[in-house]
Amino acid sequence: MIPRLVDDDDGLLDAYSRAVIGAVEAVGPAVVRISGKDSHGSGAVFTPDGLIITNAHVVAREERPRVTLTDGRELEADVVGRDPHTDLAVVRVSAGAPLPWTTLGDSRALRVGQVAIAIGNPLGFQHSVTSGVISALGRSLRSQSGRLVDDVIQTDAALNPGNSGGPLVTTRGEVIGINTATILHAQGLCFAIASNTARFVIARLIRDGRVRRSYLGVGGQTVTIPRAIARVNQLAVSSGIFVTSVEPGSPAADAGLTDGDVIVALGDAAVTGVDELHGLLTEALIGKPTRVAILRRGARREIALTPKELSPV
Numbered sequence: 001m002i003p004r005l006v007d008d009d010d011g012l013l014d015a016y017s018r019a020v021i022g023a024v025e026a027v028g029p030a031v032v033r034i035s036g037k038d039s040h041g042s043g044a045v046f047t048p049d050g051l052i053i054t055n056a057h058v059v060a061r062e063e064r065p066r067v068t069l070t071d072g073r074e075l076e077a078d079v080v081g082r083d084p085h086t087d088l089a090v091v092r093v094s095a096g097a098p099l100p101w102t103t104l105g106d107s108r109a110l111r112v113g114q115v116a117i118a119i120g121n122p123l124g125f126q127h128s129v130t131s132g133v134i135s136a137l138g139r140s141l142r143s144q145s146g147r148l149v150d151d152v153i154q155t156d157a158a159l160n161p162g163n164s165g166g167p168l169v170t171t172r173g174e175v176i177g178i179n180t181a182t183i184l185h186a187q188g189l190c191f192a193i194a195s196n197t198a199r200f201v202i203a204r205l206i207r208d209g210r211v212r213r214s215y216l217g218v219g220g221q222t223v224t225i226p227r228a229i230a231r232v233n234q235l236a237v238s239s240g241i242f243v244t245s246v247e248p249g250s251p252a253a254d255a256g257l258t259d260g261d262v263i264v265a266l267g268d269a270a271v272t273g274v275d276e277l278h279g280l281l282t283e284a285l286i287g288k289p290t291r292v293a294i295l296r297r298g299a300r301r302e303i304a305l306t307p308k309e310l311s312p313v
């Protein structure tokens with residue numbers, strides 16, 4: 001029986017190896033190194049004409065960063081736009097021919113325990129690969145701008161300085177996060193901005209060069225609403241945003257939102273998670289009185305507030 005168990009283990013290892021290798025071969029050619037005067041990091045080409053997603057902090061003080069492709073070519077890039085509030089940025093290179101590119105997957109379909117693969121340039125070691133699992137979903141992480149980024153993916157795939165801006169990938173070769181941070185002096189605590197958040201930010205940066213948005217002033221994470229509570233309150237949603245913090249002086253604080261409230265609607269739109277709320281908090285709501293539906297101690301309530309514009313940094 002022992003030899004059979006060993007054979008089974010070897011078979012599982014081979015399957016895992018094949019899955020990781022397949023993902024790296026699919027996405028790896030689209031991963032680039034980004035260098036500046038004071039920083040370096042990674043990025044992922046997401047259009048064949050040379051648009052690249054990376055971290056805002058990688059190109060924070062750069063107008064013409066250098067991009068090194070996997071074939072060794074080094075190109076000068078233009079910064080299309082930065083959004084420090086989500087630590088995302090878009091840069092563009094002109095390579096004279098279509099580049100290998102990858103697409104963003106659906107981060108809402110992720111499950112804790114799913115294999116996650118990070119590709120990047122840690123400490124200058126170009127095109128390094130690490131793997132692990134998705135440790136948690138719906139985390140909140142404070143960006144360098146001081147704003148909480150919600151719906152962050154936690155992984156134990158090893159990240160180091162230089163991985164910033166590189167893709168977090170599933171075994172199917174889907175980019176489901178943009179690697180952004182580690183916790184110093186901790187092991188296996190690494191974070192990535194969810195791909196659904198990245199997709200929203202990319203569209204605004206390409207259109208406007210920045211993201212002009214309104215804000216409520218809450219930190220939160222997506223939670224499931226028990227069926228009994230949803231039924232009693234006649235809710236059409238099965239999830240909402242659990243408020244974990246309220247910023248002093250914010251529209252949410254002025255309106256009386258508190259920790260523990262669960263946001264289920266903004267205006268006439270249902271809110272089932274952080275992605276929906278980010279999508280709803282557009283420039284159109286700046287200064288506009290808006291109704292927010294919440295659950296407080298299991299009962300539905302409506303609160304009126306007026307979103308403000310989130311200050312650019």
